[in-house]
Amino acid sequence: GAGVSQSPSNKVTEKGKDVELRCDPISGHTALYWYRQRLGQGLEFLIYFQGNSAPDKSGLPSDRFSAERTGESVSTLTIQRTQQEDSAVYLCASSLAAGGTEAFFGQGTRLTVV
Amino acid sequence: GQNIDQPTEMTATEGAIVQINCTYQTSGFNGLFWYQQHAGEAPTFLSYNVLDGLEEKGRFSSFLSRSKGYSYLLLKELQMKDSASYLCAVRDIGGQNFVFGPGTRLSVLP
Numbered sequence: 001g002a003g004v005s006q007s008p009s010n011k012v013t014e015k016g017k018d019v020e021l022r023c024d025p026i027s028g029h030t031a032l033y034w035y036r037q038r039l040g041q042g043l044e045f046l047i048y049f050q051g052n053s054a055p056d057k058s059g060l061p062s063d064r065f066s067a068e069r070t071g072e073s074v075s076t077l078t079i080q081r082t083q084q085e086d087s088a089v090y091l092c093a094s095s096l097a098a099g100g101t102e103a104f105f106g107q108g109t110r111l112t113v114v
Numbered sequence: 115g116q117n118i119d120q121p122t123e124m125t126a127t128e129g130a131i132v133q134i135n136c137t138y139q140t141s142g143f144n145g146l147f148w149y150q151q152h153a154g155e156a157p158t159f160l161s162y163n164v165l166d167g168l169e170e171k172g173r174f175s176s177f178l179s180r181s182k183g184y185s186y187l188l189l190k191e192l193q194m195k196d197s198a199s200y201l202c203a204v205r206d207i208g209g210q211n212f213v214f215g216p217g218t219r220l221s222v223l224p
Contacts, residue, residue, distance in 0.1 A: 033212060042216035043157070043201065056211050091156060093212070102147055103203075103212050105156040 002026075004106035006092050012112045013082055021077045021109045025094030032075050033093045033103060034067060043091065049075060050097065082113045116140040118215035120202055125221045126192055134187045134218045136202030144207040148176050148187045151199045151217070160200075161187070189220075197222045 005024040013019050025032050034046040045059040049069045060066070064083075069075040079086055089110050093103040117139045126132040138146070145164040149157035163169055163178035163185060175188040187200055202215040 035214070043214040045211070045213055048211045095212075102159040102162060104159070107156050 004092055004094050004104055006090075006106035006109050008109060009107060010110045010112075012114060015084060015113055016081055018078065018080045019082055019111065021079075021090050021092075021111070023075045023077070023092030023094075023106060025073065025075070025092070026104055027073075028096070029094035029104075030072055030097040031095045031103075032069060033095075034075070034077050035091045035093070036061075036088045037091055037108070038088045046077070046090075079111075082111075084113050087111055087113045116204060116206065116213045118202055118204060118213060120200075120215045120218045122216065123219045123221070125223060126189075128192055128194060128222055128224050130192050131188065131190050132192060132220065134189070134200050134202075134220065136185045136187070136215055138183050138185070138202070138204050138215070140183075140204050140206055140213075142207035143180065143204060145205045146176075146178055146185050147203045147205065147212070148174075148185075149201040149203060149214075151201060153198070157201055192222050194222050194224065196220065 007022045032049040035043040037043050047067045048056045051072050052069050064080045067077045089108040091108045093105045095101050095103040119137045147162050148160040150160050151157040161176040168177045173190045178185045199217040199219045201217045203212045205212050
């Protein structure tokens with residue numbers, strides 16, 4: 001596609017429910033990143049994919065968070081048993097694998113846990 | 115690990131020049147990036163430095179000193195629309211991950 005696409009754009013869920021957030025990167029971009037941004041805060045790194053592998057999962061806040069990527073394309077971030085502190089905007093970005101190229105961001109998914 | 119620091123907030127006047135600083139400590143380095151983020155929107159790419167020196171792109175310039183772990187973003191002829199958060203990010207050489215600083219919220223006043 002022309003840009004990074006994320007869905008849904010907004011999600012309201014009840015505490016304790018599971019949610020899945022989807023990211024479609026720019027075609028041909030082998031690197032894919034997930035970040036969390038709480039209101040008024042900076043970007044908190046969650047996980048990074050190179051192809052379908054995740055060399056760096058260090059940012060996942062807890063074992064309730066998981067992510068996968070298939071076909072070197074779509075990625076899904078899953079949050080199980082959501083908590084109110086999970087409320088944030090979840091941003092996905094993609095870039096070419098070669099060093100020195102910028103990452104392009106999607107518009108994000110605004111998650112609200114009530 | 116990586117540690118990136120920026121001032122939290124800055125204020126400047128329309129038409130003026132402002133410099134936003136970024137310092138970083140990283141285990142590897144493969145480029146420093148600046149992004150602009152308007153409230154409620156996704157970050158958009160502004161500039162990239164991998165070698166020491168100044169990169170100029172219109173009203174925006176970015177400088178890098180690798181030996182000092184220091185960069186700045188220079189905005190000239192400020193406009194009201196430049197009111198936004200400016201994010202400094204470092205790409206590490208190993209995993210090619212992007213790590214972002216906390217961002218600097220710039221307010222441009224008339």
